[in-house]
Amino acid sequence: MRWKSACCLRIRRPTKSDRFWERRLPPDYQDVLSRAVSPLKFKSYEELYTLLCQGILIDGKRKWFSLEEQTGKIRYVISARELYICWSNDEQYFKWKSNMPESRFPEVTELLDVCWLDIVGSIDSCKLSPKTTYGAYLILKFVYNGNYGIDDGLDKQPARISVEVGGTFSSGTAYLRPNRNVHLLRGRLQYLYRMQVLSTNPSESIQQQQEEEEEIKVEEDGSTQRVAKPRVDDDWMEIELGKFFIDGDAGKVEMRLNETGDHWKCGIIIEGIEVRPLD
Numbered sequence: 001m002r003w004k005s006a007c008c009l010r011i012r013r014p015t016k017s018d019r020f021w022e023r024r025l026p027p028d029y030q031d032v033l034s035r036a037v038s039p040l041k042f043k044s045y046e047e048l049y050t051l052l053c054q055g056i057l058i059d060g061k062r063k064w065f066s067l068e069e070q071t072g073k074i075r076y077v078i079s080a081r082e083l084y085i086c087w088s089n090d091e092q093y094f095k096w097k098s099n100m101p102e103s104r105f106p107e108v109t110e111l112l113d114v115c116w117l118d119i120v121g122s123i124d125s126c127k128l129s130p131k132t133t134y135g136a137y138l139i140l141k142f143v144y145n146g147n148y149g150i151d152d153g154l155d156k157q158p159a160r161i162s163v164e165v166g167g168t169f170s171s172g173t174a175y176l177r178p179n180r181n182v183h184l185l186r187g188r189l190q191y192l193y194r195m196q197v198l199s200t201n202p203s204e205s206i207q208q209q210q211e212e213e214e215e216i217k218v219e220e221d222g223s224t225q226r227v228a229k230p231r232v233d234d235d236w237m238e239i240e241l242g243k244f245f246i247d248g249d250a251g252k253v254e255m256r257l258n259e260t261g262d263h264w265k266c267g268i269i270i271e272g273i274e275v276r277p278l279d
Contacts, residue, residue: 021045024072025052026129035059057104064104064272073129073277077139078121079105080270086118102235103271110143113266117159117259121273125165126249133245133278136163136255137238139271140228142177152177152267159259161226163242166250170242174226176259176268236271243278 022045026032029048033040035058042048055066064077080088087093093114096107111117119138128134158173228237241255255273259265 018045021049024049026067026072026074028127032056032058032065035065037061055104061106068277071277073132074127075274075276076123076127077104077272077274078123079107079272080109081105081107082121083270083273084118084120085109085270086116087114097269100269105271108269108271110269111266113264115260115262115264117257117265119257119270119273120254121256122252122254123275124249125246125251125253128246128253128275129277130246130248133243134253134275135243135278136241136253137274137276138241138257139231139236139238139274140176141236141269141271142228143267143269153263153265154267156263156265157259157261159257161239161241161258162256163244163253165244165253166247168244170244172226172242174239174241174257175228176239176265177228238274241273 025045025048029052032052037057037060040048040051040056042051049067049072052065052067053069055064057063058065059082062079062082064079066075067073068075085094088096088109093112095110095112097110098107100108121136154177155175158175160171161174162169162171164170226240228239230236231238239257241257244253253275255275
């Protein structure tokens with residue numbers, strides 16, 4: 001998808017309808033407009049609201065600002081250039097790619113080969129909608145080449161994920177790509193079911209089957225092992241980094257994914273981190 005921009009005109013005298021739409025805009029919308037990469041063209045507050053729901057580039061093309069259409073709550077995407085990504089400026093480990101048509105931003109970065117993967121993003125909590133629960137999501141794509149799913153290292157061990165705001169810290173783990181051991185275990189289960197019928201020692205087969213089922217249950221426990229999932233409104237994938245609640249100005253929100261196992265990882269493109277309202 002290609003992202004739209006527009007240019008600014010003087011707004012006419014507000015009508016009753018305009019005042020309704022103006023109240024739906026965030027209190028600091030004029031500050032947001034001043035940070036837009038391209039001035040916005042609108043003739044009414046309703047048009048402005050619609051444009052902001054579609055989203056605009058701000059802060060030197062390093063952030064994407066938009067509103068939830070139904071609620072008017074604020075969401076941001078922080079570009080890869082605005083994140084701290086360890087080794088991202090070393091061409092041996094990362095490659096910056098320009099003008100991907102499906103990206104909001106002029107640049108994204110591809111992980112070529114790295115052992116220490118550390119991605120950190122932050123945003124001021126006062127920039128978000130108050131009294132709102134937010135989710136933080138790393139936006140990425142997989143590079144489909146001969147190594148995908150074979151030795152890209154993305155499922156060797158789960159990454160540590162965390163969100164911290166106002167002294168509140170939440171953490172968990174997530175696989176950059178679903179652990180293929182799950183699929184191997186399913187195949188093993190099917191084999192055991194078949195062997196149970198032929199086995200001269202059925203109790204042994206049943207015990208093996210139960211052990212395999214427990215292992216799959218641990219691997220597939222979505223509450224502890226998150227994985228990348230397709231996004232609803234674009235062509236990217238996302239990994240949830242955590243949830244947090246905005247209750248006034250609590251300083252910076254810091255979001256992180258860290259996978260520093262002693263194996264090499266490759267094969268993902270990072271667009272950024274999104275923070276979006278969940279209520």
